[in-house]
Amino acid sequence: MNLHLAIIVPELIIVATALVVMLADLTGRAVSAPPRWRGQLMAGLTMVGLIVAALLTLVQIGLPVQDIQNLLIGDELSRYLNLIVLLAAILSVLMAWDYLVHFTRMMAEFYALFLLAVAGMMFMGKAVELMTLFVSLEILSVALYVLTGFHRGQLAGGEAALKYFLLGAFSSGFFLYGATLLYAATGTTYLSEIAALAPGGFFTIAGLALLLIGFGFKLAAVPFHMWAPDAYQGAPTPVTGFMSVATKAAAFIALLRVLLATISVPYEVWSWAIAILALLTMTWGNLAALRQRSLKRMLAYSSIAHAGYIFIGVAAGSQAGMNAVLFYLFAYAFMNVGAFAVAAQLEKPEFSAAQDADISATRGLFGRKPLLAVAMTLFLLSLAGMPPLAGFFGKMYLFIAAVDSGWVWLAVAGAINSVISAYYYLRVTVSMYMYEPSEETFVRLPLQMPVSLAISIAVAGTVLFGILASPWLTSLSRSVVALAAR
């Protein structure tokens, strides 16, 4: 019996932290501590849990592959996913540290749900059985539905949560139906057995297609993206930053595992589906982002577009493609959470109708807060794929992988999309540098230490990751299996 519980210790730490946070809140209420203090305590506890889990994951890297009953697997892929998710979570908690106090009194609920979402994503990266995968997916989804609606006083918050929930439930249906069809074809839900049986025929292809649609919803791939802009805009900004990165990462890893298992579907078939998804997603995301006036909504569409870029790596299907996906997700964690962290500082600290910042709210930011403006510039240029920032190297590895697998037109489409995207990212820099500050411009939330730390880490990552992470890319390549050579 394979029961290597050690592989899920980081996940268990996260779940335990969630429980501790809730208990601590009860104790805090019993001694009637002021809300601000309770908020700090919860954030601190959450942070400790996340850091411990991250350290334990780092220790695990390089260990042999082990599994639990063929349900969960501890391999390098899952460990790197843990790091991406925890990195995004740590940055987002730093962002939420003081932000939350302005918006809600339910800190413990927020952090506990946040941690559960993290745990769900980490389990999802390890799941190698369809039901386990589904349960992990639901854990993270349910937690995120609630987190999305945390602006309870606002229409936008409610709308966001409801849309996300309804379409999320819908997509779970697709996912389950797909899993059922695969079961019908093979009589098993274990991915390793599905791969070994290598069933051909209609059921497998239909099952994979439905699973792909389910993942498409979670990844906000066009045409399954309709929920994303509203949900991203209405959610509290730390949640938006977190889910735009971490949900994507977890869903991509799970998608890779499913593709590895459905070995009987020829590469030419599924890679075309993915390639078309990539093309639609990046193009539509970028074109729609061009028209946005709200900073957060623009970043939401940009985040859709970035899912499209990552699909390029999946379509490549090679080891280089898988590497590029992981590399991109790391880079993306730094630059995208960073961008949302700056956007959060520009929001109004009270419940009001139009609460998220317009792009015009960044006018003359360079004059008022030069460092914040420079940080935002780095994030945006990196998202646009300008060298020598992390986003450029991420895209470069994706395009290299695509060209290697013969997807030259897809790489060209990606490159052209980068140019389109540069326009709306530059629009923000125009507003920050090239206009004088207007009355609208000011950093609404005081820049506290934790969020400054988050932004600093993100800046360091955005600037240095691409340049320095190359030796790591080599070690990464040894650990990742190629899809095309399944």
Place this chain on the structure above:
Amino acid sequence: MDNSGSILLSLIIWIPFLGALILLFLHSDRRLKQVALGTTLVDFLVSLLLLVRWQPTGEMQFQEFFAWVPRFGINYHLGVDGISLFLVLLTTLLGPIVILFSWNNIRENLKAYLVLMLAQQAAMLGVFLALDLVLFFVFWEFTLIPMYFLIGRWGGRNRIYAALKFFLYTMAGSALMLVVIFLLYFRAGSFDWLELRQASLDPGLQTIAFLAFALAFAIKVPLFPFHTWLPDAHVQAPTAGSVILAGVLLKMGTYGYLRFCLPLFPDATHRFVPWIAGLAIIGIIYGALVALVQKDVKSLVAYSSIAHLGFVMLGVASLNQQGLSGAVLQSINHGLSTGALFLMVGMIYDRRHTRLLSEFGGLWKQIPVFSAFFVVVVMASVGLPGLNGFIGEFTILVGAFQANRLWAVLGTLGVILAAWYLLTAVRGMLHGPLDNPENQKLTDLSRREIWVLAPLVILFFLIGLFPNLFFDKINPSVDLLIRDVQGPALALLLP
């Protein structure tokens, strides 16, 4: 080669970056300017060591090699030859000059301005020194960022439009180049210029690669139908930005043709050379005609750039020794003389806050030193024998004549037009009655401004009178380049 293993090239690239980092921690304006000037001067002196330790060969020298991304064979590979040597020196020379020029006329955000200037310089040096295609692309694309902010924040009235157009236009041009670089990697097995030069690529790939590279470079140069960003960017940029744009940034395009398009894709080069020559000639005549009708001196200089770079491209297209050497030298000449023109236009603009030709007249009586410098600079640009422009244009025309007589004839037309529009500018500004009362209050060049212009003027004469000092270093590399380009074509003639 005994200057391999040197870190000179890295020093040249990274000194300005280091200076930019130091600037971040300084506060007093005076100190900022001193450090920035000091950094660029040190960089210039270090780059002069290249001349001291130069080997008389056409091969790459001072090479540096360091594996960067072993997974894909991406390396930090630098090197310099006769084609890039003087571009590097031009860049490091213009660095202190533009900072000295900006000494008193940047009043807001001096720190950011200087940091961007230094970053710009470092990136351009990287472009000229990189021998790895990915490294080249990183520097190439990075040059957009500082210039975008320089135009957008310190530029003229229409600066935002100009900055965005500059950025997006050039980025769009290089998007395809990036993908083709990866394609080359998988077909030829390397990102390294030295290895790609040895590889013989199949004609289909050469055509695709040539077109993608040529598009990126044509926008940068700019060749005729791709030039529309240039008047906006040049006119709206602050003076120092215009100097860097015209002096160095455009040369990245012509350099790109010489370094990549010609030697790497020789078959495609032969196929497309008539097109390039045609566009270059259209550029020469079109640029000159449009310059002729400009009312604003800065626009006049901007359009003259299109014409002058048409000349350089004509030299490139002639594919023979005179044409290519002339193109390399004329790149430098244009950097010096157009840089000086922009500086002088900036100096007069700082005093009068207008650049309209109709506002001036009779300046010779009021500011003789300025006028004298202006005439010399214009003469260098026109191509007066004894000055640098003559050598460059003459060599290019000789090369073009050998390649195709019609090209040379049409090119010569451009020389006449250049004399026409530039001398019109001289007449409008310096001669005639001094009837505008505003102009009667003008002060002559300060000592700092003379210091800014003097090195350039000295070089006009140096190149004009002793061109072989330069050709001696350029020619061996051009010979190798011609061997690369002509090789396959000659092989076809053999039985």
